[in-house]
Amino acid sequence: MDRTANAVWKGNLKEGNGTLETQSGALKGTPYSFKARFEDESGKAGTNPEELIAAAHAGCFAMQFSHFLAENGTPATELDAKAVVTLIPGTGITGSALTVVGKVPGIDAAKFQELAEKAKAECPVSKSLGAIKVSLDAKLG
Incomplete structure (x- = not known):
């Protein structure tokens, strides 16, 4: 199974800008820029790669966790998952x-907690992020 996305960038790093599109159409002409990535913490200037990784991680984890909960005979009525991806300029x-x-x-x-940890370890996005620290705070609500 392959999924695709396309990025078009125009200009240099700091003054340039680009657009992102995904195969599904969920992103279509979505703007991104240096400012959106490194300067605008509000997120209003457009998206950035780290925000997209965070969305992918939260979504993948929630799906994996829901599967393990259902297998356990305790399906979730709701899982509210969030991922915060940290970027340190110059480090990554x-x-x-x-x-x-x-x-x-x-x-x-x-x-x-046990099933949340299992989902964190086994979700494909967590596995692909193996080079970084992935932490988890799981609570019943």
């Missing part, structure tokens, strides 16, 4: 911090 991406709050009837906190 240094970590992805996952947090999840789950509404899971019939599960105790210890089993919830």
Whole structure:
């Protein structure tokens, strides 16, 4: 299975800008720039690679975790997962911090934590991020 995305960049690093498109059409002409990546913490200037990695990580983890919960006989009614990807200019991406709050009837906190850790370890995006620290904070809500 292959998934594709396309990036078009015009200009130099600091003054240039680009657009991103994905195979699904979820991103179409989505702007990105140096400012969006390194200067605008509000996220209003456009997307950036780290934001997209965070979205991929949160989404993949939530899907994997939901699978393990269902296998356990305790399907989630809701999983609210978030990933915060940290970029240190000049160093690179240094970590992805996952947090999840789950509404899971019939599960105790210890089993919830065990399955969350398993999902963190086995989700394909976590595996692909093996060069960085991936942390997890999992809570029943």
